Amino acid sequence: MGAPVHEHISDAVKAPDLVRLTPNTLLARFETLKVYAALGAVRTLLERGTIRPGGTVIDSSSGIYALALALACHRYGLRCHIVASTTVDATMRVQLEILGATVDQMPPSHDLRLDQERRVRRVREILAERPGTHWMRQYHDPVHYAGYQEFADLVAAALPGQALTVVGAVGTGASTAGLVLPLRRHGLDVRLVGLQPFxxxxxxxxxxxxxEAIIAGIGSAIPFGNVRHRLYDTLHWIDFRHATAGAVGLLRDHAVFAGLSTGAAYLAAGWEAAHHPERTHLVIGPDTGHRYVERAFARHREMPDARALRPRRVTRLADLAPPWSVMAWRGADAPEQARHAPHATVLEDAP
Known part of the structure; x- marks a missing residue:
């Protein structure tokens, strides 16, 4: 059978390459993971009539969701407006503009909370100015889970009947929840290990x-309604230097050039696999390493050897400490400061 001919580039880039790293560790390596979320969300909203062909959608993004949404809008004939984080680089911005997206970028800031609050404020201003624009709300609308069903089907077919541990950055919560919920519904034995920055x-x-944190998109300074805390079995908190060490180690050992959240997941998965050798560990690699070249990979000589790194085990959040901590979460509820009350009911009914 010949290679498939895709009708749009989004179909070609959405699916990952599955790469075996060790006998019990695999990597799902994406060019941009959130194409699944954006395509699934836009398609579902069009089917519901929530948005109409030719309409305008808007959202805030620190990078890969912006590109994914622009691709989905290009495919489905929608106009796209991105309120971009200060972390969005020139390469990403140029792609967005050529794809037809309008880009508002926040001024430089070292304060993650300030950057996110500025973006939300700007989105609200634009919505007030342009009635009829649909806010995609990737951080809160569970419609973003829908596209990951296809990824779950791919994983189930590739790893039938295996005891599986998924290791991935938490971020908005949609990618890990969108993968794990369908797998668990099919009765599969699936543990979920989440990654967070300090x-x-x-x-x-x-x-x-x-x-030094520049790991865009894996944590948040404000509560995200799409995070399903009770799905997670274990959490790892990893700092910039350790995440970079993981990404450099992944490239050195396996020739895979991926971003810092993948590096953090690779580091955590190595520790998890050593302690649970009977399980298959699936590392989620959401993007490539290109946007981290100057600030991370160029410093590879000063980074520690990933193989020598070990986490600090803690049992309370008060005991967390950089550079790397791990804690059994065991499906606990969200910490008080992370609860997003207006969306609690919606999330309980999420697909």
Missing amino acids: GSVTFGSDHLSDP
Whole structure:
């Protein structure tokens, strides 16, 4: 059978390459993971009549969701407006503009909370100015889970009947929940290990900070309604240097060039696989390493050897400490500061 001919580039880039790293560790390596979320969300909203062909959608993004949404809008004939984080680089911005998206970018800031609050404020201003524009709300609308069903089907077919541990960055919560919920519904034995940076409110590390942190999109300074805390079995908090060490190690050992959240997941999966050798560990690699070249990969000589790194085991959030901590979450509820009350009911009914 010949290679498939795709009708749009989004179909070609959405599916991952599955790469075996060790006998019990695989990598799902994406060019941009959130194409699944954006395509699934836009398609579902069009089918519901929530948005109409030719309409305008808007959202805030720190990078890969912006490109994914622009691709989905290009495919389905929609106009796209992105309120971009300060972390969106020139390469990403140029692609967005050529794809037809309008881009509002926030001024430089070292304060994650300030950057996110500015973006939300700007989205609200635009919605007030342009009635009829649909806010995609990737952080809160569970419609973003829909596209990951296809990814779950791919994983189930590739790893039939295996005891599986999924290791991935939490971020908005949609990619891990969208994968794990369908797999568990089919009766599969699936553990979920989440990755967080220090300084993120999502799993209670906001009392700490990482001065070098540039791991865009894996944590948050504000509560995200799409995060399903009770799905997670274990959490790892990893700082910039350790995430970079993981990404450099992945490239050195397996020739895979991926972003810092993948590096953090690779590091955590190595530790998990050593402690649970009977399980298959699936590392989620949401993007490539290109946007981290100057700020991370160029410093590879000063990074520690990933193989020598070990986490600090903790049992309370108060005991978290950089550079790397791990804690059994065991399906606990969200920390008080991470609860997003207006969407709690919606999330309980999420697909």
